[in-house]
């Protein structure tokens with residue numbers, strides 16, 4: 578047992594200050610243990626949110642020495658014995674009291690997001706998914722909604738006025754997850770992310786990825802792929818060129834038409850069962866044109882103009898395990 582020095586923020590929405598405390602620390606303890614001991618021995622009204630003490634509920638988010646962390650997963654042994662450890666509430670969200678903040682911003686943004694849209698031709702209970710269908714998006718399902726990524730993102734951390742237009746990294750991984758979902762019938766996830774969720778505000782600093790306790794590669798695996806696809810369509814130099822030289826009537830001859838087709842089964846490597854997504858695909862749609870009737874050239878060069886999902890069409894199954902960062906423990 579050692580007596581260690583702490584600075585803990587006490588206060589509410591009207592203001593507060595860092596108070597000094599000396600608290601007993603035992604071998605193997607985490608910061609949340611220290612807060613509990615502080616409540617038990619010196620400050621019975623210290624407010625702190627927590628539930629599982631196992632890194633799974635996402636409740637105990639706080640800033641420890643200025644770093645967004647989970648209190649229950651931050652070992653005291655990672656600090657020097659003579660170090661003073663500061664514990665403060667999340668900075669991006671309004672303080673309710675002491676270490677408890679109002680994180681409703683994140684739930685409001687989640688509510689604004691269009692939900693999973695099941696395919697019209699399948700009834701509940703008829704959905705069939707296989708492991709390879711979720712290889713890319715399974716990583717995103719590990720999110721425990723601790724909102725450390727939201728708290729870290731400079732777009733809203735220092736700019737409260739960006740909050741109405743910016744949903745944040747937690748919602749970007751949800752958008753990517755749904756866009757990679759083989760049964761989601763919406764084909765405009767990345768457009769929604771760009772136009773309504775503020776994807777364009779993100780300048781891929783990767784700070785959100787650095788603090789994620791679930792080690793989700795938020796930037797590399799969700800944000801950058803979505804940005805690339807948006808940029809492909811909007812800012813490709815070929816698109817600019819196409820706008821100058823092509824007109825709507827030239828497009829008509831290049832875009833295939835026909836009835837709705839049923840996707841799958843998808844051909845896979847020898848020895849593996851074929852995959853049938855059981856999903857109706859819309860027929861290819863005419864490519865976007867600008868106000869003057871010119872068409873984006875990259876649409877015309879695509880082998881599947883206006884394909885259903887930009888994430889789904891360039892995948893070959895099974896996905897190379899080396900390009901995945903999630904492995905099923907039994908595989």
Ligand code: SF4
Nearest residue numbers: 730779781782783785
């Ligand atoms: S990568 Fe984007 S979303 Fe993540 S912290 Fe940076 S600006 Fe925010």
Ligand code: SF4
Nearest residue numbers: 720721723724726789
């Ligand atoms: S993505 Fe990671 S940091 Fe963000 S809310 Fe989910 S678990 Fe927390």
Ligand code: FES
Nearest residue numbers: 629630635637649
């Ligand atoms: S108490 Fe549940 S994540 Fe820390």
